[in-house]
Amino acid sequence: VKAPTVTPDVAALRADLAPHTVESIAELIGPVAVAALDREQAVPALRATEGRELGLIGPGLVGPRTDASATTALLRLFVLGAGVTRAQLDQALPRTGTAGCARLGLIEAAGNDADDAVRALVDLQPYATQDAAGSVQWWLASDRGELATGRSLRPDHVLGVGGASLTLARATVREPRHRVLDLGTGCGVQALHATRHSAAVVGTDVSPRALRFAAFNAALAGVAIELREGSLLEPVAGETFDLVVSNPPFVITPRTAGGVPRFEYRDGGLAGDDVVRDLVTGVGAVLEPGGVAQLLANWEHRRGQDWRDRVGEWLDAAGVDAEGLDAWVVQREVLDPAEYAETWLRDGGTTSDRDPAAWESGYRAWLDDFEARDVEAVGFGLVVLRKPAQAGARTSLRRLEDVGSPVARPLGEHVASVLRAHDWLTAHDDAALADARLVVAPDVVEDRHHTPGSADPAMVRLRQGDGFARAVTVGTAVAAVVGACDGELSLGPIIGAVAGLLGRPTAEVTAEVLPVVRDLLLDGFLRVG
Ligand SMILES: C[S@@+](CC[C@H](N)C(=O)[O-])C[C@H]1O[C@@H](n2cnc3c(N)ncnc32)[C@H](O)[C@@H]1O
Numbered sequence: 001v002k003a004p005t006v007t008p009d010v011a012a013l014r015a016d017l018a019p020h021t022v023e024s025i026a027e028l029i030g031p032v033a034v035a036a037l038d039r040e041q042a043v044p045a046l047r048a049t050e051g052r053e054l055g056l057i058g059p060g061l062v063g064p065r066t067d068a069s070a071t072t073a074l075l076r077l078f079v080l081g082a083g084v085t086r087a088q089l090d091q092a093l094p095r096t097g098t099a100g101c102a103r104l105g106l107i108e109a110a111g112n113d114a115d116d117a118v119r120a121l122v123d124l125q126p127y128a129t130q131d132a133a134g135s136v137q138w139w140l141a142s143d144r145g146e147l148a149t150g151r152s153l154r155p156d157h158v159l160g161v162g163g164a165s166l167t168l169a170r171a172t173v174r175e176p177r178h179r180v181l182d183l184g185t186g187c188g189v190q191a192l193h194a195t196r197h198s199a200a201v202v203g204t205d206v207s208p209r210a211l212r213f214a215a216f217n218a219a220l221a222g223v224a225i226e227l228r229e230g231s232l233l234e235p236v237a238g239e240t241f242d243l244v245v246s247n248p249p250f251v252i253t254p255r256t257a258g259g260v261p262r263f264e265y266r267d268g269g270l271a272g273d274d275v276v277r278d279l280v281t282g283v284g285a286v287l288e289p290g291g292v293a294q295l296l297a298n299w300e301h302r303r304g305q306d307w308r309d310r311v312g313e314w315l316d317a318a319g320v321d322a323e324g325l326d327a328w329v330v331q332r333e334v335l336d337p338a339e340y341a342e343t344w345l346r347d348g349g350t351t352s353d354r355d356p357a358a359w360e361s362g363y364r365a366w367l368d369d370f371e372a373r374d375v376e377a378v379g380f381g382l383v384v385l386r387k388p389a390q391a392g393a394r395t396s397l398r399r400l401e402d403v404g405s406p407v408a409r410p411l412g413e414h415v416a417s418v419l420r421a422h423d424w425l426t427a428h429d430d431a432a433l434a435d436a437r438l439v440v441a442p443d444v445v446e447d448r449h450h451t452p453g454s455a456d457p458a459m460v461r462l463r464q465g466d467g468f469a470r471a472v473t474v475g476t477a478v479a480a481v482v483g484a485c486d487g488e489l490s491l492g493p494i495i496g497a498v499a500g501l502l503g504r505p506t507a508e509v510t511a512e513v514l515p516v517v518r519d520l521l522l523d524g525f526l527r528v529g
Contacts, residue, residue, distance in 0.1 A: 009104050010219045012095035017139045017220075020071045022128040028071050040147045042080045049076050077107070078124040081148030087114035104216075106141070122213075123148060127161050127189070132174035132412030133196045138221045141213055142187040152261070152349040158210045159265040161189050168247045168296050169193050171382055171411040173419075181236055181286065183246035183279070186265060188214030188225060190245045195223040198243065202226045204235045207264050232268075232275070233282050240286055244293040250276050251344055252298055252369075252378060259365030261348050272373055273299050280383055281317040284325050290389035292419070294382065300370075301377040307331065308400040311383075315398065318385065326388070326397035326422065328415075330468070331381040332404065340378045341366035386419055395426040405469040414467035414524060421522045430514050434492035438485040438517070439529040441466075446479065467524050477502060477509050478516045487529030491517065 026034050033044035049072045070092035076082040077089065086098045086109055093101065098118055101107040106124060110116040123144045128137040142160035146153065159165075168190060180194035185203030191214060194201045203225050205211050211227045218225040228235040232248075251266035252273055268275030276297040283293045301307045311329055320327040335343065341363045345351075352359040369375075388394060397419070428436065443465035448457040460479040463471040474482065480498045481491070492510075499509040520526040 006219045006222065009096060009100040010216075012100055013093065013104065014139075014220055014222065016093040016095050017074075017126070019067050020074055020126060021137060022126045024067065024071050025075055025126065028068060028075070037079070037147075040145065042147050045075065046080055046082060049080070049082075074124075077118065078120045078122070079148065081120070081144065081150070083117040083119050085115045086112070086118055089118050090114075120144065120148070123160055125160070129166060129169060130410050131169050131172065131193055131196075132410040132416075133193075136193065136196070138192055138217070140187055140189060140192075140217050141220070143209075143213075146349050153263060155262055156207055156209050156264050158207065158213045159186050161187070164247050164296055165189050167382070168245060168294065170409065171415060172245050172294055173243065173292055173416040174410075174412045175416055177241075177243045179239075179241045179288075180243045180245065181241040183232065183236075183244060184248045185214050185225075185227070186210050186247075188217045188227075190247060191225045192217065192221055192223060194243070194245065195221075195225065200226070202228060202236065202241070204228045204230055206231050210264075232278060233286055236286055240288045240291065242288045242291040244283055244286060244291070244295075246279065246283075246293075246295045248275060248279055248295065248297070250296060250298045252300065252340070252375075253344075254365040254369035256365050256369065259369075260345075260362045261350075263348060266344070266347070272369075272375075273297075273378075277314050280311075280314045280385070284318050284385060284387060287325075287385070287387040289387055289391075291387050293385040294415070295385075297381060297383050299379050299381075300373065300375045301334070301379060303374040303376050307379050311400060312398075315400075320385070320396055320398055322393045322396055323391070324388070324396060326384075326386040326419065327399070328384040328397060328418065329381060329400040330384075331379045331400075331402045333380045334377050335380070336377050337367055337370040337375060338363075340370075384415060384419075397422040403468045403470070409466065411467065417467075417524055418522060421524070424528060425518055425521060430510075433514060433517065434495070434510070435490050437487050437490050437529040438521070438526045439487040440482060440485050441524055441527055443467075444525050446483070447471075462520070462525055464523070464525055470523055470525075472520070472523075472525070474516065475512065477504070478513055481513050481517070482520065482526065485526060485529075 029045045029048040033048045036044040073084045073088045073092040077084045089098045089101065098109050102109060106122050107118050107120055109118045122141045124139060124141045126137060127140045140160060143158045172193065174197045177198040179200045180198040182191040182194060182201065182203045185191050185205050188203055191201050191203040203214050208229055211229055214225065214227055249266050249268035253262060253267040254260050255271055276299060279295055287293060299307060299311050302310060315327045319325050345359060345362050350358045350362055441464065445463050447461040447463060449459040451458045459473055461471050461473050462482065477498055481494050484494045495510050495513055496506050499506040517526060
């Protein structure tokens with residue numbers, strides 16, 4: 001795929017789209033219609049925009065253009081699947097016009113008259129979010145979904161931005177990088193995010209169609225992304241990157257003939273969770289020393305085996321050990337086999353009322369497939385791998401855990417701080433830790449739960465507002481030590497004073513407090529002052 005090129009039509013379109021934003025659409029249709037669109041329901045937005053597009057006031061003549069009427073026409077055409085007229089589109093995009101949109105492959109016009117109908121060939125909408133590098137706003141093209149077409153998706157459907165895309169974009173470490181790889185780039189959203197903090201960005205995909213969308217979106221955003229066609233790590237074999245991000249086709253799909261439709265965007269073509277296993281075990285080979293990989297993934301829970309042990313075997317194969325990679329695996333959600341089948345049947349456009357036969361056969365195919373491998377549930381989560389910056393034996397991070405809280409805020413800085421904290425902790429033994437001055441992170445609060453009438457708390461919990469919004473229950477000694485961590489005194493004297501207050505031996509309190517303080521440092525409750 002050629003490097004994205006900014007043709008005069010793309011430049012015109014960028015200028016035409018600039019006044020229209022996620023906010024202007026929200027203002028136009030209101031929060032109820034916005035929320036309905038998120039659920040793939042177009043009716044409230046169609047109602048809210050009816051008659052508000054540029055009105056024809058005579059043969060070939062339209063009313064005055066306003067930003068709101070232009071936003072209406074763009075929304076109805078490119079998102080809601082409603083037609084507009086040529087004159088309306090010419091007015092909404094005055095520099096590009098219907099002719100420019102047709103040259104770009106965005107629309108098809110029924111004819112050359114002002115009131116001839118124009119229909120969209122792609123979904124085109126603004127995208128705005130916050131990542132750890134600040135707020136972003138781009139226009140992104142992708143394939144039109146069922147909402148606009150009323151038809152099932154094609155097998156090579158190119159997905160727009162979804163919940164998983166947002167989760168990964170928010171969780172990505174946004175430190176300055178030299179080379180970033182976005183594996184399975186789709187419409188290019190992760191690659192676009194990466195251009196904001198990396199000198200070079202490579203996006204790969206098996207789908208030539210996806211790469212064409214990514215190239216268009218990069219050109220429209222005015223950024224450079226190198227795009228390569230190929231499967232998994234094959235297009236970048238022998239190269240290295242200091243950040244790899246991937247929202248891969250991780251959906252576990254039955255491989256029985258005629259069972260379930262296959263969609264390139266979610267199905268990597270291997271049995272079970274083998275695509276994820278191959279990525280987790282293989283991605284270390286393309287990491288620079290100090291480089292980080294962040295992957296979204298599904299993994300099977302097999303009968304009689306803890307999911308941590310199974311994913312842990314992949315980490316062993318990936319080289320997560322004293323000389324090798326660091327690994328942090330966060331399981332955020334678990335679905336049972338039936339919930340999993342329903343989720344992905346619906347995602348593919350099959351519903352029990354629209355096509356009961358396909359629903360039942362697909363449902364059965366999923367359950368049969370899971371049963372064949374003793375799969376009791378499927379976990380969804382985030383995998384973070386890091387190659388050590390220097391060779392040599394060290395204590396690698398190896399953490400597999402369940403964290404249920406949603407990723408609504410940028411998490412990238414939190415992920416980076418956990419990796420930094422791990423490095424600090426491994427470089428400081430307990431004596432050095434006791435010499436450190438620590439402070440409580442500003443997002444941490446303490447909850448004290450009292451049994452009615454009692455003066456002493458029955459339970460003390462520390463809760464963080466940022467990161468994964470964790471809450472930990474701590475004992476009296478730890479609570480007192482944390483409460484005194486204001487960066488003035490080092491940890492050792494604080495522990496000594498708390499031991500004195502509690503009338504307990506200092507060595508005993510030290511042995512109780514230090515391991516907990518290590519966990520609190522790793523999770524960002526405490527920081528080195
Ligand atoms: C879930 S989409 C992610 C799109 C985008 N990166 C995002 O975050 O929204 C997965 C992408 O992986 C691509 N893909 C499927 N099989 C692949 C493979 N074997 N190697 C590389 N990419 C693949 C699909 O075409 C699709 O674009």
